Amino acid sequence: MRKLRILMYERPDDAYWNIAVEEAIPRAVSLGISPPTLRFFRNENAVIIGVFQYAEKEVNMEYANENQIQVVRRFTGGGAVFHDMGNINYALSLPFNEFHIPKDLVEYYGFFIKPIVLALKEMGIRDVEKGLLNDIEISGKKVGGSAASIKWDVGFFHGTLLVNTDLEKLSNVLKVPKTKLSDKGVSSVKKRVINIAEIKPEISQEEIVDSIIREYSKHLNVEVMEGELSDKEEKIARVLYEVKYSKKEWNIDRGSPLVFDREVEKALIDIGIL
Amino acid sequence: MREGLVKAAKGLIRAEVKVKEGTIESIRLSGDFFLYPPESLWDLERTLIGVKVNASELKEVIRRFFEKNNIKAPFIGVEDFVKAILRGVSVEEAQNSNV
Numbered sequence: 001m002r003k004l005r006i007l008m009y010e011r012p013d014d015a016y017w018n019i020a021v022e023e024a025i026p027r028a029v030s031l032g033i034s035p036p037t038l039r040f041f042r043n044e045n046a047v048i049i050g051v052f053q054y055a056e057k058e059v060n061m062e063y064a065n066e067n068q069i070q071v072v073r074r075f076t077g078g079g080a081v082f083h084d085m086g087n088i089n090y091a092l093s094l095p096f097n098e099f100h101i102p103k104d105l106v107e108y109y110g111f112f113i114k115p116i117v118l119a120l121k122e123m124g125i126r127d128v129e130k131g132l133l134n135d136i137e138i139s140g141k142k143v144g145g146s147a148a149s150i151k152w153d154v155g156f157f158h159g160t161l162l163v164n165t166d167l168e169k170l171s172n173v174l175k176v177p178k179t180k181l182s183d184k185g186v187s188s189v190k191k192r193v194i195n196i197a198e199i200k201p202e203i204s205q206e207e208i209v210d211s212i213i214r215e216y217s218k219h220l221n222v223e224v225m226e227g228e229l230s231d232k233e234e235k236i237a238r239v240l241y242e243v244k245y246s247k248k249e250w251n252i253d254r255g256s257p258l259v260f261d262r263e264v265e266k267a268l269i270d271i272g273i274l
Numbered sequence: 275m276r277e278g279l280v281k282a283a284k285g286l287i288r289a290e291v292k293v294k295e296g297t298i299e300s301i302r303l304s305g306d307f308f309l310y311p312p313e314s315l316w317d318l319e320r321t322l323i324g325v326k327v328n329a330s331e332l333k334e335v336i337r338r339f340f341e342k343n344n345i346k347a348p349f350i351g352v353e354d355f356v357k358a359i360l361r362g363v364s365v366e367e368a369q370n371s372n373v
Contacts (some may be wrong), residue, residue, distance in 0.1 A: 051312050054304050057288060079286075079306030105310065105348045133284050133308070133348050150310055177279060177286065254304070256316040 002098065004220060005227035006213060007039040012085065015046035015070040017237070020245040021229065022158065023075050024237035026093040030152035031273070033232050036098060038216055038224075039091045040209055043083035046070040047173055050078040050147070055252045063173050073251045076147035076158065078134060080174055086165035086195070088205055090116075090212060091158035099220065101155040109133050109148055112157035115215035116144065122211050125199055136161070141194035163205055164197040232273065239267040278362025282307065284349030289362030291327070298322050301362075303355070310346040317343065318355075327363055332356045 007025070011017050018041055028034035047059050047069055055061065055071050058080040064071055069082075083089065092112060094101065102108050113130050120128040120136070120143075127139045136144040136159070146159030171189040196203060217224045229237075243263045249255045268274040278289040285307025292300040301322050309315055318339055325335050336352045339345070 050306050052304050052309065052315055053306060054302070057304065058306075075312070077306070077308040077312060105308075105346050109348075147308070149312075256313065258313045258316065261313075 001223045004222040005035045005037045009229045010041035012044040015043040016245045019072045020237045020241035026154045026156040029093040046083045049080040078147040082170040088161045094155040096153045115219040119211040119215040276364040278358045280358040282350040282354040287358040289358035291362040
């Protein structure tokens with residue numbers, strides 16, 4: 001039976017490092033260095049913006065600075081999300097040659113989101129459903145966002161789940177334009193998002209994580225096994241951290257991915273990974 | 275600088291466009307949409323430099339770009355980018371250049 005590594009690896013005080021690891025894993029899976037992986041992690045105090053976003057437009061930078069909120073740009077699209085310890089992040093990396101994942105992008109997202117929706121339903125959360133593409137909603141309010149990549153011949157999918165995040169802080173740090181809210185009939189971020197704790201206060205993060213693992217193992221027909229971050233993955237992450245994710249030019253100035261990836265790949269050759 | 279916003283079926287496009295003599299001098303396209311491959315957005319920005327700021331011209335250039343680069347953007351269309359760009363042109367600059 002195929003195996004899926006469960007990786008509980010996080011450094012909550014360093015979102016730059018966490019997001020560097022986020023890219024290191026699908027790269028390592030792509031190179032055949034690492035097995036198919038489902039990772040869980042949290043950031044203590046961070047805003048993660050989408051690859052096409054400018055921090056200045058999405059983040060109240062003054063508030064972020066005052067509150068030591070780390071602003072990191074990820075390599076996938078989609079919108080800005082606030083992370084604290086009440087938010088669970090998950091990420092899947094599945095090589096295309098081992099897993100049959102639909103090619104059509106809408107189906108691609110559906111393939112990855114379905115087990116998350118089922119995991120929440122399994123815990124007795126009714127009214128949970130997938131939004132148009134990448135959101136997960138409870139009674140029309142967003143409880144999680146997600147984004148996918150189709151690079152490196154790896155099915156990469158990651159997302160967030162609000163369990164008991166500080167929504168006050170979330171709405172203070174994220175700038176959301178009125179055009180984005182108008183068609184939802186709500187006037188503030190806080191009315192647009194929801195914590196799982198609001199519906200099921202008794203559910204723990206561990207239970208949610210376990211439920212997600214169960215649903216993915218069924219959906220993917222895999223045997224799960226706990227694993228650790230390997231030395232090679234750490235080396236790749238170190239390069240990504242130094243060249244890309246610790247840099248203002250990447251996070252704030254929205255530098256072109258191509259330019260950074262060229263540098264990353266040069267550095268990976270230098271350390272003998274590529 | 276003025277910002278053109280378009281809320282597509284999935285995602286918000288922001289466009290900031292500097293126009294000189296009726297053509298795009300510089301442009302920033304950003305937002306929370308999904309576009310594959312992602313690095314294409316930077317190519318698209320470069321491709322748009324020097325293009326005339328009118329709907330049909332923009333539509334043709336972006337349509338061709340999407341086709342040539344096999345761009346996939348779920349629930350977001352060429353028309354959405356065109357609309358955002360037209361909205362993102364600063365009024366003064368547009369008048370100066372007789373658009």
